[in-house]
Amino acid sequence: MSDQRPKRTAPRKLQVVALSSAAIAAVYALGWAATRPEAPGDEQPVRLAPGQQRPARARLRPPVPPGHYSDGTWTGVASNAFGEVEVAVRIQGGRIAAVRLVRTSTFYPASAIAALPGQVVQRQSADVDVVSGATASWQDFVNAVQQALTRAAGTPWPPAGERP
Numbered sequence: 001m002s003d004q005r006p007k008r009t010a011p012r013k014l015q016v017v018a019l020s021s022a023a024i025a026a027v028y029a030l031g032w033a034a035t036r037p038e039a040p041g042d043e044q045p046v047r048l049a050p051g052q053q054r055p056a057r058a059r060l061r062p063p064v065p066p067g068h069y070s071d072g073t074w075t076g077v078a079s080n081a082f083g084e085v086e087v088a089v090r091i092q093g094g095r096i097a098a099v100r101l102v103r104t105s106t107f108y109p110a111s112a113i114a115a116l117p118g119q120v121v122q123r124q125s126a127d128v129d130v131v132s133g134a135t136a137s138w139q140d141f142v143n144a145v146q147q148a149l150t151r152a153a154g155t156p157w158p159p160a161g162e163r164p
Helices: 009-035 116-123 135-152
Strands: 072-080 083-092 095-104
Touching: 072 135, 083 135, 095 116, 095 135, 116 135
Parallel strands: none
Antiparallel strands: 072 083, 083 095
Protein backbone atom coordinates (compact mmCIF):
# COMPACT_ATOMS: atom_id res chain seq x y z
CA MET A 1 0.00 0.00 0.00
CA SER A 2 1.06 3.50 -0.64
CA ASP A 3 1.67 6.02 2.08
CA GLN A 4 -1.63 7.86 2.63
CA ARG A 5 -0.52 10.69 4.88
CA PRO A 6 -2.41 13.94 4.35
CA LYS A 7 -0.50 16.64 2.52
CA ARG A 8 0.48 19.57 4.69
CA THR A 9 0.35 22.48 2.22
CA ALA A 10 -1.30 25.01 4.51
CA PRO A 11 1.84 25.70 6.63
CA ARG A 12 3.93 25.92 3.45
CA LYS A 13 1.53 28.46 1.93
CA LEU A 14 1.59 30.44 5.16
CA GLN A 15 5.40 30.56 5.02
CA VAL A 16 5.34 31.79 1.42
CA VAL A 17 2.82 34.51 2.29
CA ALA A 18 4.87 35.59 5.33
CA LEU A 19 8.11 35.74 3.34
CA SER A 20 6.44 37.64 0.50
CA SER A 21 4.96 40.14 2.94
CA ALA A 22 8.35 40.64 4.60
CA ALA A 23 9.99 41.23 1.20
CA ILE A 24 7.35 43.81 0.23
CA ALA A 25 7.74 45.58 3.58
CA ALA A 26 11.53 45.68 3.14
CA VAL A 27 11.28 47.16 -0.36
CA TYR A 28 8.75 49.73 0.87
CA ALA A 29 10.99 50.70 3.80
CA LEU A 30 14.03 51.10 1.55
CA GLY A 31 12.03 53.25 -0.88
CA TRP A 32 10.77 55.43 1.94
CA ALA A 33 14.27 55.82 3.36
CA ALA A 34 15.69 56.78 -0.04
CA THR A 35 13.07 59.47 -0.71
CA ARG A 36 12.36 60.93 2.71
CA PRO A 37 13.04 64.67 3.16
CA GLU A 38 16.61 65.45 4.11
CA ALA A 39 16.26 68.92 5.57
CA PRO A 40 14.78 69.39 9.03
CA GLY A 41 11.36 70.97 8.87
CA ASP A 42 10.42 69.40 5.52
CA GLU A 43 6.84 68.27 5.66
CA GLN A 44 5.69 64.69 5.54
CA PRO A 45 2.80 63.78 3.21
CA VAL A 46 -0.61 64.45 4.70
CA ARG A 47 -3.81 62.75 3.60
CA LEU A 48 -6.69 65.19 3.49
CA ALA A 49 -10.34 64.40 4.05
CA PRO A 50 -12.75 65.68 1.39
CA GLY A 51 -13.17 69.43 1.82
CA GLN A 52 -10.23 69.72 4.24
CA GLN A 53 -7.63 72.41 3.52
CA ARG A 54 -4.00 71.43 3.17
CA PRO A 55 -1.84 72.49 6.10
CA ALA A 56 0.29 75.57 5.72
CA ARG A 57 3.87 74.93 4.66
CA ALA A 58 6.85 77.15 4.50
CA ARG A 59 6.50 79.41 1.47
CA LEU A 60 9.25 80.00 -1.04
CA ARG A 61 10.33 83.59 -1.24
CA PRO A 62 10.93 84.98 -4.72
CA PRO A 63 14.49 86.33 -5.12
CA VAL A 64 13.01 89.78 -5.81
CA PRO A 65 9.45 91.15 -5.75
CA PRO A 66 7.42 90.66 -8.95
CA GLY A 67 8.12 93.45 -11.43
CA HIS A 68 11.85 93.57 -10.65
CA TYR A 69 13.20 90.76 -12.85
CA SER A 70 15.34 91.39 -15.92
CA ASP A 71 13.39 90.78 -19.13
CA GLY A 72 14.35 87.78 -21.24
CA THR A 73 14.17 84.01 -21.12
CA TRP A 74 15.99 82.39 -18.24
CA THR A 75 16.61 78.69 -17.76
CA GLY A 76 17.02 76.51 -14.73
CA VAL A 77 17.88 72.84 -14.27
CA ALA A 78 17.47 70.60 -11.23
CA SER A 79 18.03 66.90 -10.79
CA ASN A 80 17.87 64.08 -8.28
CA ALA A 81 18.26 60.31 -8.27
CA PHE A 82 15.02 59.92 -10.26
CA GLY A 83 15.80 62.29 -13.14
CA GLU A 84 16.05 65.91 -14.18
CA VAL A 85 13.78 68.85 -15.02
CA GLU A 86 14.77 71.85 -17.15
CA VAL A 87 12.53 74.91 -17.41
CA ALA A 88 12.52 78.16 -19.35
CA VAL A 89 11.01 81.20 -17.64
CA ARG A 90 10.11 84.18 -19.83
CA ILE A 91 10.17 87.54 -18.07
CA GLN A 92 8.34 90.45 -19.66
CA GLY A 93 7.93 93.86 -18.03
CA GLY A 94 9.81 92.52 -15.01
CA ARG A 95 7.12 89.89 -14.34
CA ILE A 96 6.84 86.17 -15.07
CA ALA A 97 5.03 85.94 -18.40
CA ALA A 98 5.43 82.24 -19.21
CA VAL A 99 7.06 79.08 -17.92
CA ARG A 100 7.81 76.11 -20.13
CA LEU A 101 9.04 72.61 -19.38
CA VAL A 102 12.03 72.33 -21.73
CA ARG A 103 13.11 68.82 -20.83
CA THR A 104 12.09 66.20 -18.30
CA SER A 105 13.76 62.88 -17.71
CA THR A 106 11.99 61.94 -14.51
CA PHE A 107 10.62 58.63 -13.29
CA TYR A 108 7.07 59.93 -13.64
CA PRO A 109 5.80 61.39 -16.94
CA ALA A 110 5.93 65.15 -17.48
CA SER A 111 2.12 65.17 -17.30
CA ALA A 112 2.46 64.77 -13.50
CA ILE A 113 3.88 68.32 -13.29
CA ALA A 114 2.30 69.81 -16.42
CA ALA A 115 -0.05 72.12 -14.46
CA LEU A 116 2.75 73.73 -12.46
CA PRO A 117 3.99 76.26 -15.07
CA GLY A 118 0.56 77.95 -15.04
CA GLN A 119 0.68 78.19 -11.25
CA VAL A 120 4.08 79.91 -11.42
CA VAL A 121 2.71 82.56 -13.79
CA GLN A 122 -0.46 83.03 -11.74
CA ARG A 123 1.37 83.29 -8.40
CA GLN A 124 4.48 85.07 -9.74
CA SER A 125 6.52 82.64 -7.66
CA ALA A 126 8.01 79.13 -7.68
CA ASP A 127 5.76 78.41 -4.68
CA VAL A 128 3.37 75.94 -6.35
CA ASP A 129 1.20 73.11 -5.08
CA VAL A 130 2.95 69.89 -4.10
CA VAL A 131 2.37 66.99 -6.50
CA SER A 132 1.61 63.96 -4.39
CA GLY A 133 3.11 60.80 -5.84
CA ALA A 134 5.65 62.71 -7.92
CA THR A 135 7.32 64.65 -5.13
CA ALA A 136 10.84 64.38 -6.57
CA SER A 137 9.64 65.74 -9.94
CA TRP A 138 7.84 68.57 -8.12
CA GLN A 139 10.98 69.41 -6.15
CA ASP A 140 13.07 69.45 -9.33
CA PHE A 141 10.52 71.73 -11.01
CA VAL A 142 10.44 74.14 -8.06
CA ASN A 143 14.25 74.24 -7.79
CA ALA A 144 14.66 74.77 -11.55
CA VAL A 145 12.16 77.66 -11.56
CA GLN A 146 13.74 79.19 -8.47
CA GLN A 147 17.15 78.93 -10.17
CA ALA A 148 15.83 80.67 -13.31
CA LEU A 149 14.18 83.42 -11.24
CA THR A 150 17.36 83.93 -9.24
CA ARG A 151 19.28 84.37 -12.49
CA ALA A 152 16.63 86.78 -13.79
CA ALA A 153 17.00 88.77 -10.56
CA GLY A 154 20.75 89.06 -11.15
CA THR A 155 21.67 87.16 -8.00
CA PRO A 156 24.05 84.20 -7.88
CA TRP A 157 22.74 80.64 -7.80
CA PRO A 158 22.56 78.96 -5.38
CA PRO A 159 22.17 81.72 -2.81
CA ALA A 160 24.93 81.76 -0.21
CA GLY A 161 24.51 79.00 2.35
CA GLU A 162 21.70 77.20 0.49
CA ARG A 163 21.53 74.00 -1.53
CA PRO A 164 19.89 74.11 -4.95
